[in-house]
Amino acid sequence: MSRRGFLLAFLLVSLVIAGVGSYYASSHPDGLEFVAERTGFLDSADDSPAAASPLADYQTKGVEDERxxxxxxxxxxxxxxLLVAGGLFRVLRRRGPAEDDDTEPAEPAGARVPQARS
Amino acid sequence: MHVPDGFLDAPTSIATAAVAVGGVALALRGARRELDDRTAPMAGLVATFVFAGQMMNFPVAAGTSGHLLGGALAAVLAGPWTAVLCVTTVLIVQALFMADGGITALGTNVDLMAIVGVGVGWLVFVAVRRVLPTRLGSVAPAAAVGAFLSVLAAATLFSALFALGGTAPVSPDRVLVAMLSWHTVIGLGEAAITALVVGSVVAVRPDLVHGARPALKARTLEVRRPVTAAPTAPASSAPAPTAPAGDAA
Known part of the structure; x- marks a missing residue:
């Protein structure tokens, strides 16, 4: 699988999980929320200042269909x-091929030699 | 595991925020060594995957659910410093846009999931990797152990923070016991998902898995041994262009 192909597939899997799979996720309280409820400190939670966000609680405001x-x-x-992390990592990265880099290290091709790098 | 505002008092939240800022600052420096033209796009996608994975709550028992924290997963795929930034980005997006996790609690959540989740996940992964044979098949099991313990570590830290600065009059011991027992089960889910994802990527593109570098290097040297065993140079110092030089851990 080419690197580009792999990255595209990885992106697609993530978007399908976030966009489609998440509908089928369990809606039970998560571990912390459940423990808070059981032991009696759930009421100490305050509403987030972001509670009015159009995407609050993973629902898009104004879209009727829950799915x-x-x-x-x-x-x-x-x-x-992706935008924030991808942008950050683009800025942080070393330019050019890394010293330990090779375009296809997965393939133990004996013919590959250091000076073949561009 | 997303702590909302109000669970912890202001001094505790300020302290955890200070630790978070320090940890992220260190990660910004460390990630420069892990990121290059080849790994940066992968790292961005790892953050995206962690966001998606955190939406998939899986049922645990008795009306509870758990979801991926992703610290160990991100560390093994992208490297530990980059992983801190991946999970922190996810937590910021969740807190600001999804109202998942509080705003004053953001520092606490970064400490729990980005710093301790990644840190413990990575350190345990490296320790287990050292014990197992150096080959690609060891990467996913080692990641699974790291994932399991990272969840328990985060649950323990929350309980400790609650003991220090919890606002509700609830026995910290009860909180600790409940957190650990439920998160033992959730940790098993974390381990399974982490092993599945890491194993899949290792099978397809092991060169994009930060934690697979020693195994790849060993494999490469093995293949090259007949070639590099020339009388002029010992195998250890022979040029090996595909061998990663700088895996710090």
Whole structure:
């Protein structure tokens, strides 16, 4: 699998999970919330200042259909994460091939020699 | 595991925020060594996958669910410093846009999931990897152990923070016991998902898995041994262009 192909597939899997799979996720409280409820400190939680966000609680405000509303929120959130993290890592990265780099290290091709790097 | 505002008092939240800022600053420096033209796009996608994975709550028992924290997963795929930034990005997007996890609790959540989740996940992974044979098949099991313990570590830290600065009059011991027992089960889910994802990527593109570098290097040297065993140079110092030089851990 080419690197580009792999990255595209990885992106697609993430978007499908966030956009489609998440609808089928369990809606039970998560471990912390459950423990908070059981032991009696759940009421100490305050509403987030972001509670009025159009994507609050992974639902898109103004979209009636629950499946579309949740899926859209998931895809937008995943895209926002990709934008922020991808942009950050682009800025932080070393330019050019790394010293330990080779374009296809997965293939132990004996013919590959260091000076073949461009 | 997303802590909302209000669970912890202001001094505790300020302290955890200070630790978070320090940890992220260190990660910004460390990630420069892990990221290059080849790994940077992968790292961005790892963050995206962690966001998606955190949406998939899986049922545990008795009306509870758990979801991927992704610290160990991100560390093994992208490298530990980059992983801190991946999970932190996810937490910021969740807190600001999804109202998942509080705003004053953001530092606490970064400490729990980005710093401790990644840190413990990575250190345990490296320790287990050292014990197992150096080959690609060892990467996913080692990642699974790291994932399991990372969840328990985060649950323990939350309980400790609650003991220090919890706002509700609840016995910290009860919180610790409940957190650990439920998160033992959730940790098994974390381990399974981490092993599945890491194993799949290792099977297809092991060169994009940060934690697979020693195994790839060993494989490469093995293949090259007949060639590099020339009388002029010992095998250890022979040029090996595909061998990663700088895996710090």
């Amino acid at each position: 579309v509303s949740g899926g859209l929120a998931g895809v937008i959130g995943a895209a926002a994460t």
